[in-house]
Amino acid sequence: xxxxxxxxxxxxxxxxxxxxxxxxxxxxxxxxxxxxxxxxxxxxxxxxxxxxxxxxxxxxxxxxxxxxxxxxxxxxxxxxxxxxxxxxxxxxxxxxxxxxxxxxxxxxxxxxxxxxxxxxxxxxxxxxxxxxxxxxxxxxxxxxxxxxxxxxxxxxxxxxxxxxxxxxxxxxxxxxxxxxxxxxxxxxxxxxxxxxxxxxxxxxxxxxxxxxxxxxxxxxxxxxxxxxxxxxxxxxxxxxxxxxxxxxxxxxxxxxxxxxxxxxxxxxxxxxxxxxxxxxxx
DNA sequence: TAGATGCTAAC
RNA sequence: GUUGUUAGCAUCUA
Ligand SMILES: Nc1ncnc2c1ncn2[C@H]1C[C@H](O)[C@@H](COP(=O)(O)OP(=O)(O)OP(=O)(O)O)O1
Ligand SMILES: [Mg+2]
Numbered sequence: 001x002x003x004x005x006x007x008x009x010x011x012x013x014x015x016x017x018x019x020x021x022x023x024x025x026x027x028x029x030x031x032x033x034x035x036x037x038x039x040x041x042x043x044x045x046x047x048x049x050x051x052x053x054x055x056x057x058x059x060x061x062x063x064x065x066x067x068x069x070x071x072x073x074x075x076x077x078x079x080x081x082x083x084x085x086x087x088x089x090x091x092x093x094x095x096x097x098x099x100x101x102x103x104x105x106x107x108x109x110x111x112x113x114x115x116x117x118x119x120x121x122x123x124x125x126x127x128x129x130x131x132x133x134x135x136x137x138x139x140x141x142x143x144x145x146x147x148x149x150x151x152x153x154x155x156x157x158x159x160x161x162x163x164x165x166x167x168x169x170x171x172x173x174x175x176x177x178x179x180x181x182x183x184x185x186x187x188x189x190x191x192x193x194x195x196x197x198x199x200x201x202x203x204x205x206x207x208x209x210x211x212x213x214x215x216x217x218x219x220x221x222x223x224x225x226x227x228x229x230x231x232x233x234x235x236x237x238x239x240x241x242x243x244x245x246x247x248x249x250x251x252x253x254x255x256x257x258x259x260x261x262x263x264x265x266x267x268x269x270x271x272x273x274x275x276x277x278x279x280x281x282x
Numbered sequence: 283t284a285g286a287t288g289c290t291a292a293c
Numbered sequence: 294g295u296u297g298u299u300a301g302c303a304u305c306u307a
Contacts, residue, residue: 002286032295059298075299076293082300083292109293159296164293167298189293189298206294207284255291 007050008053019054020130025137026051028144028158045143045157055138055161058131063165065125070168071175076189077164083237089186093195094231094241098184100202103234104209105225109190110163111155114218115139118170121197146203154218164189170217177212179206188237195231202228 008015018024029045035212047055063079070078075086090101104114119136126132139156142149156163171187178185178194183205185194194209196202204227210221227234232241240252 030294030296034295044296052296055297063298077298079299084300086292157297161297164298191293259290 004049004051008189015050019134019215022133024050025134026054026136026141028142028149029160031143032159042158043143044159045141046159047141047157047161051138051141052161058134058138059161062122062126062162065211066165066169068169069125070172071179071187071200073178073185074168074172074175074187076187076191077168083188083239086188087237087239088185090193090195090236091241093184093186096184096195097229098195098197100196100199100228102196102202102206102209102228103226103236104192104206104213105222106190106213107222108155109218110158110167111220112219113139113156113163113167113170114154117173117217118166121169121172122166135162135166139166147183173217174209174213177216178209181208181263191237193236199228257268272280 010162015024026047029047029051032044032046034042034044046052073089075083075089077080088267115136119132122135123132126135138160139162140152141157141160142152143157144150156166167189171190174192175187178192183194183196185192187193194202194205196205205227210226213219213221232243234240235252235254238252238255240250242250
């Protein structure tokens with residue numbers, strides 16, 4: 001890997017020239033099926049060995065350009081931000097007395113990302129036509145199965161270095177819409193939680209925001225994973241809320257179980273009582 | 283301080 | 294055949 005990095009650095013002037021003249025364009029990603037924990041299958045689109053570092057370089061330039069335009073309530077795929085900060089923000093909302101949550105998750109998110117909406121947003125900041133063409137080709141990269149490339153008209157490849165940034169650019173429209181409506185929310189990638197004071201307000205928000213997402217942004221809400229519920233009945237970003245004397249945060253039971261099993265697998269016959277005590281205090 | 287490797291978590 | 298972003302931890306090197 002370090003070898004390849006050195007090679008690319010050595011030939012970077014040539015590669016750069018080929019990219020800017022349009023002589024070389026990314027056009028396909030390799031299809032790889034990955035099992036999901038819940039039993040489903042995630043279709044990854046892996047860039048070619050050449051496209052990957054090219055897109056990573058593009059990201060280094062584009063990321064700072066768009067960071068300033070993102071919402072304060074967006075936490076996913078962003079430098080300096082993590083899931084813990086998002087959950088703490090959610091906890092603040094609940095402590096304010098908003099005891100109902102509209103938990104929204106998008107269906108096959110990356111696979112259904114519209115191309116024209118994020119491209120028009122990118123065009124507002126990036127004026128260079130050659131760069132815009134490059135970015136569009138990263139979105140349009142077809143899925144390659146056994147050397148057969150199928151055309152893509154929607155969706156951004158899961159595994160493309162630019163994909164997380166482009167998805168945030170698209171969902172910034174959602175953030176602005178939620179802010180315009182005065183909602184208290186935090187979003188991590190396609191996982192968006194809106195905190196409201198009553199179930200009725202929650203159902204109303206769920207209906208209008210679902211309509212907005214499906215109509216304006218051409219996305220689909222995952223009705224299995226989404227719900228209007230009490231926050232302490234839901235899991236958010238691997239954490240769940242618990243109600244003792246005050247609102248407290250704890251790691252979701254499923255995450256604890258997974259970690260416990262991992263630890264037990266490693267230490268085979270050794271002290272498991274020690275682990276139980278350790279996890280309880282955490 | 284900088285580079286490299288590996289692991290965990292979220293999506 | 295095992296991707297990406299982000300965050301964290303660990304180890305090695307000078
Ligand atoms: N391991 C990963 N590698 C690359 N991209 C990922 C990975 N995990 C998640 N993503 C990205 C692509 C997904 O579309 C997006 C949202 O994740 P997730 O909600 O778990 O799946 P999904 O939205 O594609 O399907 P679902 O319909 O089950 O919600 O995050
Ligand atoms: Mg989803």
